[in-house]
Amino acid sequence: MDELRVSPFLTLPSELIHHILSFLSLSDLHSVGLANRALHQHSLQDTLYQPFVQSHVPGQTVIKPKNSTWRELYRTHHPYWFIPQNKIWFADNAHTGKLLISRYNHHLNTIEAYALVAERRQPTFTTWDWNPEAIIHTFSPKIRLDLNVPIIRLDTAAYSSAEGSSPYRLQREVPMDLHLSPRASAGLYSRLMLTKPWPPAITTAATPVWPPLILPSPVRTRNDSATHFRDHSHRPANTSELSTASFRIRKWMEFASRSQGVSMRVGEDITTWATLREESYRPTKQKPWQGIWCGDYAGHGCEFLAILQRDGETPLPERAEWAMRARERQGSLSSEESWSTAPTEAEAMDIEGDELGALHEHLLEDSVDTLHASVEEPCSPLAELPDEEDESVYHGSIEAVKLTGDPNIPRGEYTFIAPDIGPAGLIRVATEEIFKGARIVKSVGHIAAQGFRDDDFMASQLILISHDRLAQYWETFGHVSFYQRVNLDEFTKVQ
Structure with a gap:
């Protein structure tokens, strides 16, 4: 039977x-x-688990550690495989932020992440025939991983030392004591915490979440807590509550007193990290400028940004919209005059007749003294396009959001926006040698005083040099800044 x-x-x-x-x-x-x-x-059956491991380490063939099975390897790092799977992580540190590259290291059987840093090599001054007075310095950054100190290192020892009073393993903090020396009187301690998604239904522009709403992400997490995230309500009890798009790191310094045999804990800091879906920053045939880029911010050094290409029209920030409208109104002005910044709130009101003329005069008085060149808009811009250019890529908008920042424009904020890189946004196609053949489109750049005070947008021109290199002409400043694509695959592989 x-x-x-x-x-x-x-x-x-x-x-x-x-x-x-x-x-x-x-x-x-x-x-x-x-x-x-x-x-x-x-x-x-062990071979069934190999694809699960491999799926979490894209772009790299995983080598199984000796004396281990695929099933044991998967279980060792479960549920933290999402960290190397997403590759890039950016932090909510005030103003500056930080960008990490995560990966799986088969040599050490660890999940690790290091900060991506860029050095601004000594630039040289160059000239622009179209505007000889413009300030242009070359930009060739040295981009590398800071391998001196890992920001994340997860291994069997870390998991077994997870701390916390919760009976749920996922709610405990995983220690990553990466900077300790047996003889040192002080050490930097860090703990990794998992997060829960914050419900989209109760997320508004005023809700403190990370990543910020201007970045495309289906999942966000709250990044403020009166208890410094010590209460368990911010952490998942099981995998169904787990966010695979964010995590937190608690960090502090600890000083040891050899005479009294006690230690003192100071300077606790909690950072929330988020990632982007790969399809939002990976370039495609129709969206070749998408990606992670490094920009030249002069005295602030190099900063990293996500460049996003969106289909169709997307709402602009209010003051960016004002700056674009001010640019459009310049059609009634001389071709050698340009408007540079968004109007004040009073000037943004619909104005007609004599009031419009007064507004023209007011803006010109504020801006014309600082302008060095004109904004030329040919009557038939399409006629200037090179025959071999694929017109299908010129559609939608290009938005650049800082992943790292500075005291003026911090991380998580726009740095420039080109609302339409198609025919409606085309200014001209460059014929001068330095940018020859490059499409130049209308854009706005984000400016602010220190502490991100009085932020505003000003008219600028985005120069599409190539799919790996961009430039932005800040009309008011008479300055050209450059942006260079970051090859992420160069940093995610472990040799």
């Missing part, structure tokens, strides 16, 4: 059963393993 009850599925050869099981998700594989003893044994 027992033989009659055997499922026909289990009479199949083991190789065929394993092949069928290989199409299941991890949760479905676990569910099948609970059906009966025979299926449980089949679900433990």
Whole structure:
């Protein structure tokens, strides 16, 4: 009778059963393993777990550590595999932020992440025939990982030392004591915490969440807490509550007193980290400028930004909209005059007749003394496009959001916006040698006083030099700044 009850599925050869099981998700594989003893044994087949490990380490062939199985490797780092899977992580540190590159290190069997840094090499001055008075310095940054100190290092020792009073493992803080010396009287301690998504239904522009709303992300987490995230309500009790798009790091200094045998903990800081979906920053044939870029911010050095290409029209920040409208109104002015900044709130009101003339005069008085060149808008811009140019890529907008920042424009804020890189936004196609053949489109640049006070947008021109290099002409400042694409694949692989 027992033989009659055997499922026909289990009479199949083991190789065929394993092949069928290989199409299941991890949760479905676990569910099948609970059906009966025979299926449980089949679900433990080690080769079934290799794809689950590999899927979390894109762009790199995972090598299994010695004396380990694929199943053991997966379980060791579960549920932290999402950290190397997402590759890039950016922080909410006040003003400056930080950008991490995460990866799996098969040599050490660790999940690790290092800060991406850029050095501004000594620039040289160059001239622009179209505007000889413009200030242009070359930009060739040296971009590298800071391998001296990892920001994240997760291994079996870290997981086994997880701290916290919660009975749930995922709510405990995982120690990453990366900067300790046995003889040092002080050490920098850090702990990694998992997060829960913040409900989109109760998220508004005033809600403190990370990543900020201007970045595309289906999942955000709250990044303020009266208890410094010590209460368990901010942490997942199980994997169904887990956010795989964010985590936190608690960091502090600890000083030891050798005479009294006690230690003192000071300077606690909590940083929330978020990622971007790869499809939002990976370039495609139709969106070739998407990506992670490094920009030249002069005295502030190099900063990293996400350049996003959006389809169709997207709402602009209010003052950016004012700056664009001010640019459009300049059609009634001389071709050698340009408006540079958004009007004040009073000037942004609909004004007609004599009031419009007064507004023209007021803006010119504020801006014309600082302008060095005109904004030329040919009557038939399409006629100037090179024959070999693929016109289909020129559509929608280009938005640049800082992933790292400075005291003026901090991380998580726009740095420039080109609302339409298509025919409606085209200013001209450059014929001068330095930018020859580059499409130049209308844009606005973000400016502010220190502490991100009195932020505003001013008219600028985005110069599409190539798919890996951009420039922005700040009309009021008479300055050209450059942006260079970052090759992420160069930093995510472990040799």
